[in-house]
Amino acid sequence: MVEDEATSLETARFLSDLCRKLDLPLIYKSSYRKANRTSAQSFETIGDEAALEILCRIKKDLSLPLLTDIHETTDIKLTEDIDVLQIPAFLCRQTDLIRAAAATGKWVNIKKGQFMAPENMKEAAEKGAGLNNRRIMLTERGTTFGYNNLIVDFRSLIVMRELGYPVIYDATHSVQRPSGLGTSSGGDRQFINSLARAAAAVGIDGLFVETHPDPLRAKSDAATQLPLDKMPELLNDVLKIVRR
Numbered sequence: 001m002v003e004d005e006a007t008s009l010e011t012a013r014f015l016s017d018l019c020r021k022l023d024l025p026l027i028y029k030s031s032y033r034k035a036n037r038t039s040a041q042s043f044e045t046i047g048d049e050a051a052l053e054i055l056c057r058i059k060k061d062l063s064l065p066l067l068t069d070i071h072e073t074t075d076i077k078l079t080e081d082i083d084v085l086q087i088p089a090f091l092c093r094q095t096d097l098i099r100a101a102a103a104t105g106k107w108v109n110i111k112k113g114q115f116m117a118p119e120n121m122k123e124a125a126e127k128g129a130g131l132n133n134r135r136i137m138l139t140e141r142g143t144t145f146g147y148n149n150l151i152v153d154f155r156s157l158i159v160m161r162e163l164g165y166p167v168i169y170d171a172t173h174s175v176q177r178p179s180g181l182g183t184s185s186g187g188d189r190q191f192i193n194s195l196a197r198a199a200a201a202v203g204i205d206g207l208f209v210e211t212h213p214d215p216l217r218a219k220s221d222a223a224t225q226l227p228l229d230k231m232p233e234l235l236n237d238v239l240k241i242v243r244r
Contacts, residue, residue, distance in 0.1 A: 002051035102128030118156035141170035169199035170208040187224035
């Protein structure tokens with residue numbers, strides 16, 4: 001999420017330089033507001049307009065396309081300068097939200113809900129595709145496994161790809177332990193690399209990774225953010241599989 005201008009720019013520049021060296025396309029993702037926090041006391045935003053101004057500066061200065069979450073249909077107007085609209089996992093069945101996003105003609109990334117079977121994402125995708133927008137991506141981010149834990153069923157990558165849409169693997173939310181501490185989500189960062197490589201071996205069209213220069217100080221998903229300086233290792237490991 002957008003915490004401040006310095007952190008956002010540092011992260012974007014690092015990733016832009018890295019992906020250029022690796023000949024990888026990059027979409028810079030950051031949330032201008034986190035609307036689904038565990039606790040009412042959790043940090044939500046520095047202010048919608050202030051956060052979006054920072055994102056637009058990144059887009060202009062680094063020539064990077066942007067992706068951000070939307071939570072209500074009224075967010076559509078606010079995110080006019082964003083290139084890809086993301087439907088959060090908890091909202092993947094919200095018909096009006098998906099249709100409003102698709103109606104913009106932009107790419108729409110629908111994250112598979114933790115409670116959804118992969119084959120059921122067909123209906124979610126078709127809510128957007130039915131408006132003559134085939135620019136739909138589906139993202140796997142783990143499935144609820146008991147309380148406060150997630151597990152990745154890699155069959156879902158195959159199933160969702162067979163629906164005819166690009167499939168993205170979210171390597172960091174997949175290792176989350178939701179609300180395990182009562183006031184914030186925990187996670188198992190040490191498994192990010194292994195699961196990303198496994199997803200690449202099964203077959204994906206893109207990789208979603210939350211990264212931060214100092215994850216322990218991150219204001220969201222601190223336990224599952226990959227340290228920024230570990231990104232070269234992760235991407236090189238994945239590319240060894242994808243490009244072999």
